[in-house]
Amino acid sequence: MRELLSRLLFNHNLSTVDGGENILYHLSDWPQDNCRSTSKQTSFRQGNSPDFNPSGDHNDLDYSRKSGSEYHESVLLDEVTHYLAPDNNKLFLDATLGGGGHSEELLRRGARVIGLDQDPAALSFAKARLSTYDDKFGAIQGNFREFGDILSTIGISGLDGLLLDLGISSRQVDDADRGFSFSKPGPLDMRMDPDAEITAAELVNNCEEEELARVFYEYGEERASRRIASAIVNRRKEKLFECTTDLANLVESILPRRGKKHPATRVFQALRIAVNNELRVLEEALAEVPKWLRPGGRLVIISFHSLEDRIVKSYLKRCSRSVIDRPEWPEPKQNPDYCFKLVMQKGIIPSKEEVRNNPRARSARLRVAERLPIGVSNAE
Ligand SMILES: C[S@@+](CC[C@H](N)C(=O)[O-])C[C@H]1O[C@@H](n2cnc3c(N)ncnc32)[C@H](O)[C@@H]1O
Incomplete structure (x- = not known):
């Protein structure tokens, strides 16, 4: 367990998928076309969402009831469709298929889509x-x-395009048995892939106090991380944590509720990120993208908290500079990572109307980059 925890936390790779055992559905022949996106820019809302920083806090609302959506209300649907500019010749990877809302719109406009998700329940739906x-x-x-x-x-x-709509779906939050919600009693699980190696309960019951505090601070930006970690370690000497609301109540006993946000929001976000190794996984996926996008192909990413967005933003910044310079260098050099054009400088945030209709969208931020016909690629 100790070895497993140290592999998982902070800088380590934890593979949850056996490449040979992926479930493949409807594998028709996927012809390879070379297409270039030709969409024109239209005006979407750019700037800082007041809710963006730091937490995606998907947990505090019953989204399926509020949005009326059956599984998950797709966020920034028009914007994603606009920037991917689907048509009959294009092939997209929707790498966070979820309820399939974004994919459906791309398919409706004639594109071909490969949908990927680590959650078998999402795939079935x-x-x-x-x-x-x-x-x-x-x-x-x-x-x-x-x-x-x-x-x-x-x-x-x-x-021709790759979509990452990060985080979890409303269905995953609302299903108490998945253990993502602090407002409904359920097993303290939080695995998106139910076969993944470690649950939130295993983290909470086995991590050293110092490690727990670091998880809450780094992945939840929780200022009371040490106090919460210490209370968890004291409580688990009496009784191990099994249930989501046990943990939520303990956090609430330390940080009394102020305003609408549940005091356990950040702790739950932190555990979810740790259990699913979300930041590391994102970095690894981004590093692969240039090899797979054809020239003109677009990378479209929706993030829901500042930790994710920071990774996306700094990756795109690094890959969109033709020249790099350092004080110790005699002159600037060509940037070996240069392969993207930024389609917009600032991220796009949902309209007020979208947030009114789907409160979960309020912390979303969309970034788009276009593959340039240069750099390392197996797709050219
Ligand atoms: C926000 S939902 C996507 C919703 C979808 N765009 C729609 O319109 O219905 C995110 C989905 O991505 C999946 N997911 C998150 N991280 C993943 C990863 N590293 N690999 C595969 N799937 C992942 C989750 O299981 C979840 O179903």
């Missing part, structure tokens, strides 16, 4: 929802950190 597009849609279970291997396995060599 999306597969049923998109069954009328059998000839244009394939659903695969897997972690997007391994999307390159997965695409190779099914014979794909290049994409």
Whole structure:
């Protein structure tokens, strides 16, 4: 357990998918076309969302009831569709398929889509929802950190667009048995992939106090991280944590509720990020993207908290500078990572109307970059 925890926390790779065991549905022949996105810019809302920093706090609302959506209300749907500019010739990877809402819109406009999700329940739902597009849609279970291997396995060599709509779906939050919600009693689980190695309960019951404090501070930006970690360690001497509300109540006993936000929001976010190794997985996936996008192909990413967005923003910044310079260098150098054009400088945030209709969208931020015809690639 100790070895497993140290592999998982902070800087370590924890593979949750056996490449040979991915579930492949409807693997039709995916012809390889070389297409260039031609969409024109339209005006979407750019800037700082007041709710953006720091927590995506998906937990504090019953989204399915508020939005009226059956599974998950797709966020920034028009904007994603606009920037991916789907048409009959294009092939997209929706690497966070979820309820299939974004994929459905791309398919409706004639594109072909490969949908990837590590949650088999999401795959089943999306597969049923998109069954009328059998000839244009394939659903695969897997972690997007391994999307390159997965695409190779099914014979794909290049994409016209890749979508990452990060985090968890409303259905995952609302299903108490998944353990993501602090407002409903359920097992303290939080694994997106139910076969992944470690649950939130195992982290909470086995981590050293110092490690727990670091998880809460680094992944939840929780200022009371040490106090909470210490209270957890004291309480687990009496009784181990099994239930979501046990943990939520303990946090609330330390940080009394102020305003609408539940005091356990940040602790739950931190545990979810740690259990699913979310930041590391994102970094690994981003590093693979240039190899797979064809020139003109677009990377579209929606993030829901500042930790994710920081990773996306700094990656895109690094890859969109043609020249780099350092004080110790005699002159600037060509940037070996240069391969993207930023489609917009600032991220796009949802309109007020979207946030009114779907409060979960309020912390979303969309960034888009376009692959340039330069740099290392197996898709050119
Ligand atoms: C916000 S939801 C996507 C919703 C979807 N765009 C829609 O319109 O219905 C995110 C989904 O990504 C999945 N997911 C998150 N991280 C993943 C990863 N590393 N690999 C594969 N799937 C992941 C989650 O299981 C969840 O179903």
